[in-house]
Amino acid sequence: MTVLKKQIKKDTKAIIQDEKTEDLLSRSLQYLKAGYPVHFTGPSGAGKTSLALALAKRRKKPIMLIHGNHELNNKDLIGDFTGYTSKKVVDNYIRSVYKRDESVTEIWKDGRLLEAVKNGYTLVYDEFTRSQPSTNNIFLSILEEGILPLYGTKMTEPFVGVHPDFAVIFTSNPEEYAGVYQTQDALLDRLITIFVDHKDSDREAQVVSEKMDIDKSEAKAITSLVAALRKECEGDNGPSLRASLMIVKLTQEEGIPIDGSHSSFQRLCIDILGHQVSRCIDTDEPLKAAEKLILEACKNMKATSGDKGESDNEQ
Numbered sequence: 001m002t003v004l005k006k007q008i009k010k011d012t013k014a015i016i017q018d019e020k021t022e023d024l025l026s027r028s029l030q031y032l033k034a035g036y037p038v039h040f041t042g043p044s045g046a047g048k049t050s051l052a053l054a055l056a057k058r059r060k061k062p063i064m065l066i067h068g069n070h071e072l073n074n075k076d077l078i079g080d081f082t083g084y085t086s087k088k089v090v091d092n093y094i095r096s097v098y099k100r101d102e103s104v105t106e107i108w109k110d111g112r113l114l115e116a117v118k119n120g121y122t123l124v125y126d127e128f129t130r131s132q133p134s135t136n137n138i139f140l141s142i143l144e145e146g147i148l149p150l151y152g153t154k155m156t157e158p159f160v161g162v163h164p165d166f167a168v169i170f171t172s173n174p175e176e177y178a179g180v181y182q183t184q185d186a187l188l189d190r191l192i193t194i195f196v197d198h199k200d201s202d203r204e205a206q207v208v209s210e211k212m213d214i215d216k217s218e219a220k221a222i223t224s225l226v227a228a229l230r231k232e233c234e235g236d237n238g239p240s241l242r243a244s245l246m247i248v249k250l251t252q253e254e255g256i257p258i259d260g261s262h263s264s265f266q267r268l269c270i271d272i273l274g275h276q277v278s279r280c281i282d283t284d285e286p287l288k289a290a291e292k293l294i295l296e297a298c299k300n301m302k303a304t305s306g307d308k309g310e311s312d313n314e315q
């Protein structure tokens with residue numbers, strides 16, 4: 001007898017939706033339906049891009065993704081002439097007559113914004129405050145007048161009308177982050193800005209457990225450890241859910257037990273979290289202080305996850 005095993009393939013990029021995420025997504029979808037752009041802002045790793053993509057997917061329209069960058073310019077957004085095609089016709093049918101007809105045409109390629117605007121796509125503009133505010137000015141005309149001006153393009157028509165299905169979802173990090181430009185008030189004024197903060201360790205544990213296929217209590221032990229270190233940080237630039245996912249992935253790949261008293265687990269946590277924690281605490285020797293905090297958090301974790309397996313703590 002042949003036994004067919006059903007293989008369940010996990011979509012590791014899919015968003016894990018708890019009640020709060022579901023609520024946020026359905027509210028945001030309503031705002032988009034009403035014609036307002038949605039802007040998710042918050043600390044790094046809080047899940048803004050994942051949310052933006054999940055929201056875009058719900059609109060069931062093609063998605064165009066643009067990443068903010070200080071070098072992004074109007075040619076990237078609107079389009080540019082990318083080269084030439086030339087056509088030459090030589091007519092020498094009658095030997096004494098030589099006719100030559102030559103024409104050269106420039107080739108135009110639509111930029112990503114123009115393509116999205118013309119065809120009614122959902123545009124996800126990730127980290128838009130990393131682009132220069134002057135580049136982002138173009139969104140003022142799109143959002144206010146419903147047109148995309150084609151300035152600086154040698155095109156004969158001055159603008160393109162925005163397709164009624166077009167919608168934009170922006171994401172950004174707060175202004176105090178490095179490499180981020182201050183956004184013009186006029187643009188912010190036209191967006192519905194929702195602050196997306198780190199989830200609490202229970203919600204993070206749910207994401208880690210479902211995404212990485214591990215026991216909820218083990219996931220909770222790791223997200224609590226990361227959340228405890230995040231609390232030690234000044235501002236909101238501490239380690240995020242991303243760090244918890246990294247720790248779990250490496251414990252799985254390297255066969256390291258999820259055990260705060262195990263030296264290889266402690267080493268892994270120091271490698272993954274050390275630098276980030278050292279950057280956000282204010283002491284004379286930040287690296288040493290960060291290491292100490294991580295080891296303490298690992299020890300406290302023992303109580304959370306239960307001490308399974310042998311300890312080979314060298315401390």
Ligand SMILES: Nc1ncnc2c1ncn2[C@@H]1O[C@H](COP(=O)(O)OP(=O)(O)OP(=O)(O)O)[C@@H](O)[C@H]1O
Pocket residue numbers: 013014015016017021042043044045046047048049050051171172173207211241242245
């Ligand atoms: N609800 C969720 N379900 C599944 N994975 C999630 C969820 N929230 C966050 N993640 C995961 O956490 C990590 C960080 O998320 P994401 O990249 O969306 O954060 P971000 O806020 O956009 O970060 P940054 O500001 O650094 O770009 C990613 O690996 C993402 O897959």
